[in-house]
Amino acid sequence: MDVRDQALLASCPVVAAPRFSPLPDMANGQRIIVASNGWFVQTRLDWLDCITALSLDTPAMRLPYGEVREHLRFSFGQLPIPLIEAFVAHGRKHLPDEAAGVLIYSRGTGRLRLAFCEAVRASPVRIDYRRPPMADDETVAVDLHTHGRAPAFWSADDDRDDQGIKVAGVFGLLDQPKPMARFRLVINGLYQDLPRHPWPGPDAFADRVDGEESAPWPNRWMRSVIRRWTGA
The missing domain is CATH 3.40.140.10 (Cytidine Deaminase, domain 2)
Structure with a gap:
């Protein structure tokens, strides 16, 4: 694989949603999740942890992966x-x-x-x-x-x-x-x-x-x- 592609995949990897276990932990960064119920982007920073749907359309082909739910959490809690x-x-x-x-x-x-x-x-x-x-x-x-x-x-x-x-x-x-x-x-x-x-x-x-x-x-x-x- 071209080293430039390796760098791209390292900065924003693509993972399949596990069907029988939770998503693996991630460090600060961003990754794309392929799930049976759509495509999602997960973002984690010091102050943010969220999973956001890129598409909630059910794929025409039944994928053997788990489902993913959107969530959003701010480390700072309530906005002052x-x-x-x-x-x-x-x-x-x-x-x-x-x-x-x-x-x-x-x-x-x-x-x-x-x-x-x-x-x-x-x-x-x-x-x-x-x-x-x-x-x-x-x-x-x-x-x-x-x-x-x-x-x-x-x-x-x-x-x-x-x-x-x-x-x-x-x-x-x-x-x-x-x-x-x-x-x-x-x-x-x-x-x-x-x-x-x-x-x-x-x-x-x-x-x-x-x-x-x-x-x-x-x-x-x-x-x-x-x-x-x-x-x-």
Whole structure:
């Protein structure tokens, strides 16, 4: 095998789901799981452990593997609402321009801290920024930015900028008493909305049809995860 392929498979291996035993443990990283009920990606970092479906379509050929269930766990537990409130206050201070910040996870303490990003260029419709310095045991877990007086939504710029693995949050309507917010999990180009997020503002999905799910991902297991994450 070409050494480049060996490196690719080492960085993101493909495993078959055991039928009669649990999945083998994994170190920090990412792997693809082939199961009888679909394809999944498992991601593990200091602050994140999740299995997310890439496809839940049952293969036409019956595979002799086990089934896999999605799950999501944050090592930091509940999202600290005071940190979110502090970021919203920071965003209001910079109106009408956008603002950015991050919640940084420390492996040593197991906790999050809020840090504001240095704006290189900022306007009411865009911000380019530098992330703050971090210690060796720290990593960005939650990436936050505002849309000023505009609603909270995921723009084409957001999709281009949201790379890697993180939770992303965007806040809008900061000139109103209760700003709007949206959160999503970002896994290397896979975006999964977290519609039942902790911010008690206007519903970012208010324009959906009655009875229609707000996003394709929020099934029963995801709703229970969000309750544990937010303390709701």
